[in-house]
Amino acid sequence: MALDLTPAEKELGRANFRQVSNEVNRRGFLKGLLTGGAVAPVAAAAYFGYQFEKDKDKPVRAALIGAGDEGGVLVGEHNPSYLEFVAFCDIRPHNQKRIFDGEKTGPRKGFKHHYGKDCDRKIRNFTDYKELLADTKLGIEAVVIALPLHLHAPVAIAAMEAGKHVLCEKLMAWNITQCKKMIEVAEKTDRILTIGHQRHYSMLYAQAVEVINSAVLGDVKHIRALWHRNNSWPKLDKNGKPTGEYRDGWRPDIPKEDQDALAKEIRDHWDYKNMEELVRWRLYNRTGGGLMAELGSHQLDACSIFLGKVHPLAVSAVGGKLFYTDDREADDHVFVTFEFPGKGYYVLDNNGQRTSEIKNKNDIVVVTYSSVNTNSLEAYGECVMGSRGALVVEKEESAFLFGEKDPNLKEPGGPRSTSMTVTNTAAGKPVLDSSSTTGGVTEKTLVGGVAGADGGSSGPVSKGYREEMEHFAYCIRMHQHAKSTDEKCQWRLAPRCHGKVAMADAIIALTSNQAMKKQQRIVFNEKWFDPTSPELPDADMKALNAKGEII
16 A cells, blocks of 8 residues: 555565564563564464364354355355354355355355365255254354344344354444444353454454554554555446446346345345345445445554554544445445544553543544545555554555654665664663665564464465454353353453454444534544443434334
């Protein structure tokens, strides 16, 4: 997402990130995991603190509810040693076939990749999730939900009430009332509830956070995040002529097998108005949450993590259907500005924890986010800008670090031509030390490391899907072990993106939508983030009937 970085500058930035993050880690931020001369990379399981005990912890028997695009990604990335799928539910014949076969390229590998070509005889297929939840013969312990947004809450709640642990895809729910209800039911039923914001389990982001927390970037005042795509190209027929539609991933063709099987009964038997709403659910307000729910929530989640999981103070936004003229209701361009508290905004208590008392109201971090559908020049990602350096995380695959050039030094070059190390100030705080270089830092200069953190010598980068599912299974097993020794035990190991964390992401995304709709700056209320408070960001988010269904 850095527009004019040359390949050489990118390699230098990547090498700087590896060098500095390793030095920061050796200084104690990855406590106990890296030792002075270690060369073996640290695995995600060690970093996030989970590991099944061999011959003791059997895989968690799970079912997938929703076998579409995101369900396919989760199946493709799961580890059968932790999570064993024994059933799935989907009403679409197209998805029922694809979830077994997978795709030739990409992350959607299919059940057969993990369980063999005959697994369709063993993995049960349901078309009604209620029947799946009621089945006692399969021994289902947990469900993974990858449905359209409007179904997240009702299905998750039904699953927990049926005794199942739940991993639900993001956004947590269609509105905040539903988020709070999901948290309430998880507590009442004593079930594990985690939401699929996978950056919480990305080793790349974990290492980026270590660098930011070390303060080597200096005073951070701005984070720029974006996710731009170009869906403006015309769709062509088999003869190469325009069809009148665009090559838009959110508006895919409706497969003939789905049309033939479901079109006549879609309104009577399923919770959709028509086939368009079923297949293209992201485009409509009743079933989706737009760009902020689908894309922006991921990146604002990352920005919140970078800033210490703080809640934003205010949001202003502009958005609309600036390009498309079809029947979609979702905006195709959004431009959002958030005001987050800086490290000195709140008064700290004796333990260094933030209080509600304001210390310096001018210590603000401005976070900007944009998502457009008509230009793809920049790769998606986040850029954290500090007074002493900048950190760019690109496509969840690479990180680049550049130090600000000290004008008091007479060495030639600027931020993009300097190699970097970490030194200590007189007060013992780490700072970046930059020096001119012509060749960059080589792999041979690096020691230690975090597996899967940069896509370099440690192999392809994991985006966190596999790790979030492994940790979900680990939380379930640890909870069962604790309860087996104490029947009254209410101890529950919390996933990294549990309900309260995920609800904050939903509040950020959905309040941004309200800011666009009202064309006004909205100030966040801390009571919104309290699961036990009835306070909500907007009355529109209460649009439920007596059964808790979206009106």
